[in-house]
Amino acid sequence: MTDTITLSMGSGGRLSAKLTEDVFLNAYGNEILHSLDDSAEFEINQTRFAFTTDSYTIKPVFFPGGDIGKLALCGTINDLTAKGAIPYAVSAGFIIEEGFPIDVLKRIAQSMRETSEKTGVKIVTGDTKVVGRGEADGIFINTSGIGIIADKYNISSKNARPGDDIIVTGTIGDHGISIMNVRENLEFIPQIQSDVSPLNEIAHALGEVAPYIHVMRDPTRGGVASTLNEIAKSSGVNIKIFEDKIPVGQEVRRCCDLLGMDPLYIANEGKMVIFSDPQATKKVLDILKSIPVCRNAGVFAKVEQTPYSENVPPVCMVTGIGTSRFVPLLEGEHLPRIC
Numbered sequence: 001m002t003d004t005i006t007l008s009m010g011s012g013g014r015l016s017a018k019l020t021e022d023v024f025l026n027a028y029g030n031e032i033l034h035s036l037d038d039s040a041e042f043e044i045n046q047t048r049f050a051f052t053t054d055s056y057t058i059k060p061v062f063f064p065g066g067d068i069g070k071l072a073l074c075g076t077i078n079d080l081t082a083k084g085a086i087p088y089a090v091s092a093g094f095i096i097e098e099g100f101p102i103d104v105l106k107r108i109a110q111s112m113r114e115t116s117e118k119t120g121v122k123i124v125t126g127d128t129k130v131v132g133r134g135e136a137d138g139i140f141i142n143t144s145g146i147g148i149i150a151d152k153y154n155i156s157s158k159n160a161r162p163g164d165d166i167i168v169t170g171t172i173g174d175h176g177i178s179i180m181n182v183r184e185n186l187e188f189i190p191q192i193q194s195d196v197s198p199l200n201e202i203a204h205a206l207g208e209v210a211p212y213i214h215v216m217r218d219p220t221r222g223g224v225a226s227t228l229n230e231i232a233k234s235s236g237v238n239i240k241i242f243e244d245k246i247p248v249g250q251e252v253r254r255c256c257d258l259l260g261m262d263p264l265y266i267a268n269e270g271k272m273v274i275f276s277d278p279q280a281t282k283k284v285l286d287i288l289k290s291i292p293v294c295r296n297a298g299v300f301a302k303v304e305q306t307p308y309s310e311n312v313p314p315v316c317m318v319t320g321i322g323t324s325r326f327v328p329l330l331e332g333e334h335l336p337r338i339c
Contacts, residue, residue: 005019007333007336008331008332008333010221010336011221011222011330011332011333011334011336012220012221012222012223012226012330013221013222013226013265013330013331013332014328014329014330014331015331015332017230017329035156035157035158035234036157036234037082037083037155037156037157037217038052038079038080038082038083038216038217039051039079039080039082039083039085039145039147040052041083041149041156047148048148048149048150048151049146049148049149050080050083050085050146050147050148050149051145051146052076052079052080052083052145053076053142053143053144053145054072054076054079054142054144055140055141056068056071056072056075056140056141056142056143056339057137057140057337057339058179058337058338058339059137059183059337060179060182060183061104061108061138061139062107063178063179063182063194064178064181064182064191064192064193064194065178065193065194065195065196066111066194066196066269067107067108067111068108068139068141069107069108069109069110069111069112069115069141070111070112070114070115070196071269071339072092072141072142072143073090073092073112073116073119073121073123073143073198074115074196074197074198074199074270075143075218075220075269075339076090076143076144076145077090077119077121077145077198077199077200078198078199078200078218078269078270078272079145080145080146080147080200080203081147081199081200081202081203081216081272082216082217082218082272083149083155083216084149084150084153084154084155084203084206084210084213085147085148085149085153085203086147086148086150086200086203087119087121087145087146087147087200088121088122088145088146088147088148089121089122089123089124089145089146090116090121090122090123090124090143090144090145090146091123091124091125091126091127091143091144091145092112092123092125092126092141092143093126093127093128093129093141093142093143094126094127094128094129094139094140094141094142095129095131095136095139095140095141095142096128096129096130096131096136096138096139097130097131097133097134097135097137097138097139098130098131098132098133098135099133100138100139105139108139108141115198118198119198119200120200121145121198121200150203150207150210152207152211153203153210153213154211154214155213155214155215156215156234157215157217157230157231157234158234159214159215159235159275160214160215160231160232160234160235160237160239160303161214161235161237161275161277161303162237162303162304163277163278163302163305164214164215164275164276164302164303165276165277165278165281165299166228166239166274166275166276166299166300166301166302167273167274167275167276167281167284167285167288167297167298167299167300168219168224168247168271168274168297168298168300169199169271169274169288169293169294169296169297170247170271170293170294170295170297171195171247171248171249171252171271171296172223172246172247172252172263172264172266172268172271173223173248173249173252173256173263173266173267173268174192174193174194174195174249174252174268174270175195175196175266175267175269175270175338175339176266176267176268176334176335176338177192177251177252177255177256177263177266178191178193178194178195179194179267179335180259180335181255183335188251188254190251192249192251192252192255194269194270195268195270195271196269197269197293198270199218199270199271199272199293199294201291202216202272202288202291202294205287205288205290205291206284206287206288208283208287209276209280209283209284209287212276212277212279212280213274213275213276213280213284214275214276214277215231215235215273215274215275216272216273216275217231217272217273218268218269218271218272218273219268219271219273220267220268220269220339221267221338221339222265222267222329222330223263223264223265223266223267223268223330224264224265224268224273225262225264225265225315225327225328225329225330226265226329226330227273228241228273228301228315228327229313229315229327229329230329231273232308232314232315233314235303237304237308237314238303238304238307238308238312238314238315239301239302239303239304239314239315239316240301240302240304240315240316240317240318241264241300241301241315241316241317241318241327242300242301242302242317242318243317243318243319244320245298245299245300245301246264246300247298247300248263252266261334264327265330265334266334267334267335267338267339269339270293272294274288275303281299285297285298313326313327313328315327315328
């Protein structure tokens with residue numbers, strides 16, 4: 001850790017985890033917060049709720065496949081879904097820089113309305129703050145959301161079990177590479193579309209196999225690699241990734257190869273990582289593939305039977321040539337202002 005905040009502390013990788021632990025958990029950690037799931041879980045009058053909050057600061061605010069408004073709503077809906085909750089309502093808070101165009105703000109609000117109507121998740125409260133020129137970079141959005149968890153779900157990052165199959169619901173790295181392509185004027189053709197999408201159908205659709213679902217997480221900042229490392233540490237397990245099973249779109253793979261980047265560390269905004277009891281994996285995949293945004297779902301990793309050790313990186317990958325390499329938490333920052 002340094003004496004001041006760095007961009008790498010917002011990457012979703014090792015320094016983000018260190019910042020969370022040393023500052024926030026140390027200051028006001030409690031039994032709910034310490035779970036570090038995508039959403040907090042609590043109970044009122046025997047009803048289980050999921051609650052989450054997130055802030056969005058992407059640049060540019062419009063990108064192929066979405067915009068900051070759609071991103072904010074989908075991100076919060078997906079965090080609730082990752083707890084097995086049916087999303088019910090969200091809030092929307094805006095920090096807007098003086099001089100920001102009203103017509104652009106209207107486009108963002110309209111996009112949020114369309115996503116709300118598509119998902120049935122209402123925006124029920126909000127707030128607006130305006131700051132002076134140079135005191136923000138255009139617009140930041142904060143959204144919080146609440147949903148109800150069905151009794152049949154018991155999902156937590158602490159619940160991964162040896163033998164679990166690990167599923168990802170589609171190709172990875174689409175969002176991060178889409179943003180990089182636009183921001184850095186890379187001009188990759190065809191234009192790469194962000195995968196930003198609401199995943200609220202998942203929790204409802206998987207209800208019949210809910211007892212066999214142990215963990216769900218949406219791999220945003222830090223990508224799939226950082227998500228798996230966080231789960232492995234929380235559950236005290238080791239994870240093996242199979243390189244030839246990692247779903248990566250052709251355009252994203254070409255871009256990563258050209259730039260020397262690993263798609264496992266690239267941000268996603270419309271994918272879910274799911275840990276399934278192997279006896280239910282086929283049924284889980286059949287259900288997921290019936291959902292349009294999950295039609296390319298597949299198993300790409302497995303929780304190993306070997307005992308966890310703090311002295312050995314918990315995530316490794318079997319490469320296409322049969323060798324193994326460690327897959328640690330993200331170090332540094334691939335691309336700031338990604339979500």
